[in-house]
Amino acid sequence: MNVLTTEEAAKLLKLSQPxxxxxxxxxxxxxxxxxxxxxxxxxxxxxxxxESRTTRSTSEERAA
Structure with missing residues (x-):
């Protein structure tokens, strides 16, 4: 199992820590x-x- 810090997770997802x-x-x-x-x-x-964030259109509602 690979466990990541917030910084590592953010880098993996190409998002910021904030x-x-x-x-x-x-x-x-x-x-x-x-x-x-x-x-x-x-x-x-x-x-x-x-994977749960995948969508086809900007108007498509994402399931919660």
């Missing part, structure tokens, strides 16, 4: 793991989340 933090606060981002006070992301969860 965006990852915002996703976490809003509950709209990939699931994450808390290890003590540390936030970690499993690579498989990032891939699942990314």
């Amino acid at each position: 965006t990852m933090n915002r996703f976490r606060v809003k509950g709209d981002g990939p699931v994450y793991v808390k290890l003590g006070g540390a936030v970690r992301y499993r690579q498989c969860d990032l891939e699942t989340w990314l």
Whole structure:
């Protein structure tokens, strides 16, 4: 299992760390793991989340 920091997850997704933090606060981002006070992301969860964001059109509603 590959576990990533917020910085590593952001780089993998080509997003900023503040965006990852915002996703976490809003509950709209990939699931994450808390290890003590540390936030970690499993690579498989990032891939699942990314796949769930796939859409064909800007007018297409994304399932929640």
